[in-house]
Amino acid sequence: MTFTLRRKNRTLIIYLTGELDLVKANEFRETVDNTMEEMMAKNLIIDLSSVNFIDSSGLGVILGRFRKISAKEGQVVLVGLNSNVRRILELSGILSFIPVCTDETDAWELFEKNVI
Amino acid sequence: MDRIPINRIELQMQSKGENVSFARIAIAALASQLDITLNDLEEIKVATSEAVSNAIIHGYQNKTEYMVKVIGTLYEDELILEIIDEGVGIADIKQAMQPAFTSDPERMGLGFVFMQSFMDKVEVESKTNCGTKVILHKNIGSAGAAKKAVS
Numbered sequence: 001m002t003f004t005l006r007r008k009n010r011t012l013i014i015y016l017t018g019e020l021d022l023v024k025a026n027e028f029r030e031t032v033d034n035t036m037e038e039m040m041a042k043n044l045i046i047d048l049s050s051v052n053f054i055d056s057s058g059l060g061v062i063l064g065r066f067r068k069i070s071a072k073e074g075q076v077v078l079v080g081l082n083s084n085v086r087r088i089l090e091l092s093g094i095l096s097f098i099p100v101c102t103d104e105t106d107a108w109e110l111f112e113k114n115v116i
Numbered sequence: 117m118d119r120i121p122i123n124r125i126e127l128q129m130q131s132k133g134e135n136v137s138f139a140r141i142a143i144a145a146l147a148s149q150l151d152i153t154l155n156d157l158e159e160i161k162v163a164t165s166e167a168v169s170n171a172i173i174h175g176y177q178n179k180t181e182y183m184v185k186v187i188g189t190l191y192e193d194e195l196i197l198e199i200i201d202e203g204v205g206i207a208d209i210k211q212a213m214q215p216a217f218t219s220d221p222e223r224m225g226l227g228f229v230f231m232q233s234f235m236d237k238v239e240v241e242s243k244t245n246c247g248t249k250v251i252l253h254k255n256i257g258s259a260g261a262a263k264k265a266v267s
Contacts, residue, residue, distance in 0.1 A: 057165075059224050084158050
């Protein structure tokens, strides 16, 4: 799995590629937490469009970031879920509280609507 | 009479996160030897990932020097997976299998939920301080699909 990061204002955008399982979840946690702290970011966009596998370890790390960022009144948005990933996320119930957008443009629109 | 397996693999791997994908890929390759749908294959991969991750995280409490054993037995209508660790064991199996039962705020407690959702049968044998064996059954292939339809 590779991570590509981009910063825009106080939002971190992370593009993931590959499989988000136990070992990758740990790398993801460390990368996101450290970068958000360094850039004093408030919001997080997670682009999963190139992720072809996720399990409960991957879900856990997304949930953990959501809890942490929400506690500081920031927002987390997921972007681009393929059918396999969407199925796992739906089954977990995580989509009832983390918004999903089809692409990054939609995510920015959602942020603007919420005046973040 | 005992059923004769088409194929059987036995893997032993160190209790490291890096080996979760190794187990998942090996079991997917075994299952692919039957006529299997992509959906079933994805479900088997998730269930394998959950069981091996549980052995590492809970059984061995993230200590990496121990061994996890994965046995995959393929029959013409069924795949049986055994995931075995010699870790701390599960004190209360019923409670551990409940959704959202977890001791870690970064986890969702959905490992067993996914195993139960994606496999046809899940059995757990465990003894405190001796280890845990999770047995996962999946009806696959055309014969397995017929078996599933009847049940």
